[in-house]
Amino acid sequence: MTLYLKRLILMVSLVLAGSATAEPAIQARDTSIEEANRQLVLTFYDRFFNRHDIVQAAKVVADDYRQHNPGVPDGKAPLVDYFTGFFKSNPQSRARIVRSAADGDLVWLHVHSTNGKDDLGRAVLDIFRVKDGQIVEHWDVIQDVPGKSANPNTMF
Template identity: 40%
Template sequence: MTEISVTERNKELVLRGFTEFAAGNVEILRTLIREDFVEHSPGNPSGRDAFIEFIANSPVAKSRLHLKRVVAEDDHVVLHYHMIPAGDERGLAVVDVWRLVDGQIVEHWDVVQPVPAPAAIPNGMF
């Protein structure tokens, strides 16, 4: 049996966390995010507990999340997904970039874009 690479281990951790979170388990974040977690997105707090409280009370925690793709390299895992909040049929396209150290998330960046009407994106958003 071969040893799993750091890239694959990080990818598996983030995917498991995303799947659990998308199913409504916000507490999974406590096992994945390091206490001294650093957030790079405007308006989102750093620190594990502050970030989890913020996310638990944000629209993302109550949205349907449809994963479209995953890109992983060394200590970074990138998720591209469709977030559909209640009452918003088009939703948002989201890209999250996570950096991991020793099996825990230490940094996060994101890019969020409203999904426009289909006529505005003839090649599709995802």
């Protein structure tokens, strides 16, 4: 066997061995659970941010809810307290869900949030983690909707 062939066999063996151990196992998706999680979040979001029925909506929020928005504290009770005050000061606040998706235990919402008919609002990407029928974690990215855009596309 030539030196070249020995090296080639060694390289192929190393590549195959590395790919067998480096690849994570692919888990099958359970789309029925994903859809149930998406519906749970959609219902919560409408009750909470549109109807301002905070206490009823928060029944699906875990007591030890983890919040990644730096302006809102962790926990269900602090979440309810924070938004009770916010909605009292901002009764016209509404959030229109433009699109939603789920993957595993995560649910994404693309939202147009406004505070009255003359408010251009904000584009919001909310990400919720759901576990055992409860919202346990939340992240968001928020961007103001400008009066003028450099292109003809909307943010929605």
